[in-house]
Amino acid sequence: AQSVAQPEDQVNVAEGNPLTVKCTYSVSGNPYLFWYVQYPNRGLQFLLKYITGDNLVKGSYGFEAEFNKSQTSFHLKKPSALVSDSALYFCAVSVNTGFQKLVFGTGTRLLVSP
Amino acid sequence: DADVTQTPRNRITKTGKRIMLECSQTKGHDRMYWYRQDPGLGLRLIYYSFDVKDINKGEISDGYSVSRQAQAKFSLSLESAIPNQTALYFCATRGQGEGQPQHFGDGTRLSIL
Numbered sequence: 618a619q620s621v622a623q624p625e626d627q628v629n630v631a632e633g634n635p636l637t638v639k640c641t642y643s644v645s646g647n648p649y650l651f652w653y654v655q656y657p658n659r660g661l662q663f664l665l666k667y668i669t670g671d672n673l674v675k676g677s678y679g680f681e682a683e684f685n686k687s688q689t690s691f692h693l694k695k696p697s698a699l700v701s702d703s704a705l706y707f708c709a710v711s712v713n714t715g716f717q718k719l720v721f722g723t724g725t726r727l728l729v730s731p
Numbered sequence: 732d733a734d735v736t737q738t739p740r741n742r743i744t745k746t747g748k749r750i751m752l753e754c755s756q757t758k759g760h761d762r763m764y765w766y767r768q769d770p771g772l773g774l775r776l777i778y779y780s781f782d783v784k785d786i787n788k789g790e791i792s793d794g795y796s797v798s799r800q801a802q803a804k805f806s807l808s809l810e811s812a813i814p815n816q817t818a819l820y821f822c823a824t825r826g827q828g829e830g831q832p833q834h835f836g837d838g839t840r841l842s843i844l
Contacts, residue, residue, distance in 0.1 A: 626771075649830050660735070660821055660835030661774075668830035707773060717762070717825060718789070719833065721773040 619644045621710050623722035630698045631730050638693040638725045640708030648710050650691040651719065652682055655705040664706075667691060678702070698729045734758045737822050737836035745844050750809045752839045754822030762825040763805040764833065765789075765797060767818040774821065780805055812843045 620643045630636045642648055649668055653661040665676025667684045675681045682693045691708060705726050709719040735756045744750055754763065761782045766774040766789075776789030778797040786797055794816060798806045809816055819840050823833040 621773075651832060653835075658837070660837045661823075661833075663832040663834070666830055666832055717831070717833070718776060718779070719774075721775075723771055723773040 619710050619712065619718075619720040621708050621720055621722035623706075623708055623725045625725050626723075627726045627728060629728050629730065632700050633697050636695050636698045636702070636727065636729070638706050638708075638727060640691045640693065640722060641689050642691060642708070642710045643689060644710050644712055646712045648712065649717070650682075650684065651709045651711075652676065652680070652691075652693050653707045653709065655707065655724075661707060664693070698727075700729050700731055703727055703729045735822060735824055735834055735836035737820075737839050739839060740837065741840045743842045743844065744812055746813055748812050748843075750812050750841070752807045752820055752822075752841070754805045754807070754836060756803050756822075756824045756834075758824050758826065758834060759802075760824035760826045760834070761802060762827075763799065764823040764825070765795075765805070765807045766821045766823065767791065767816075768821060768838070769818050777807065777820075814843050817841060817843045 622641045651666045652664040655661050667674050672684045705724050707724050708722040711717045711719045738753045764779045765777040768774045775791050780799045783799045796808045819838050821838045822836045825833045
């Protein structure tokens with residue numbers, strides 16, 4: 618069975634500092650990995666994905682994530698945080714099927730202080 | 732205009748009532764999904780549909796039913812609502828192609844008293 622762990626309920630960072638939001642996964646087979654962001658009163662917005670290829674993937678709003686197969690991790694990173702990055706972040710995993718049944722982590726709240 | 736539209740955005744109702752949440756999309760996607768979000772639990776899949784003739788249960792389908800009226804419309808029903816179905820409900824769509832992301836509506840906040 619697929620599972621995703623986001624070990625931190627909340628991450629606090631000062632504006633301008635680098636940020637990391639952690640995600641580890643468990644899946645049988647090759648994973649498809651996704652990061653989504655949720656702002657208040659809004660649905661989830663797609664940030665980036667790993668399907669295959671380069672382990673470092675770049676996404677929207679300056680975010681990137683590094684796929685590490687040996688550590689089964691897919692941490693989200695940004696070199697310089699903005700106050701507007703404050704939101705709820707979800708990591709999700711699926712395997713290669715037509716239905717793409719995503720399994721989501723419990724979410725990490727990112728708080729960027731001025 | 733939003734690509735994935737959910738109605739209503741908010742609903743308060745009483746235990747035992749029948750409720751329908753509606754989702755429509757203009758993205759032309761054939762795959763549609765219903766999730767519920769609870770604090771600390773992330774999103775959990777209720778039902779998903781490959782096309783109008785294909786409906787599948789997700790991990791928490793008990794107490795829910797769905798209808799795919801057309802490629803663009805996917806409704807979720809609670810036949811007899813109970814308080815532990817109070818949650819935020821999301822509809823999502825996905826196009827064909829390997830690794831395509833899902834696109835979410837803005838959700839329906841449902842409170843059952």
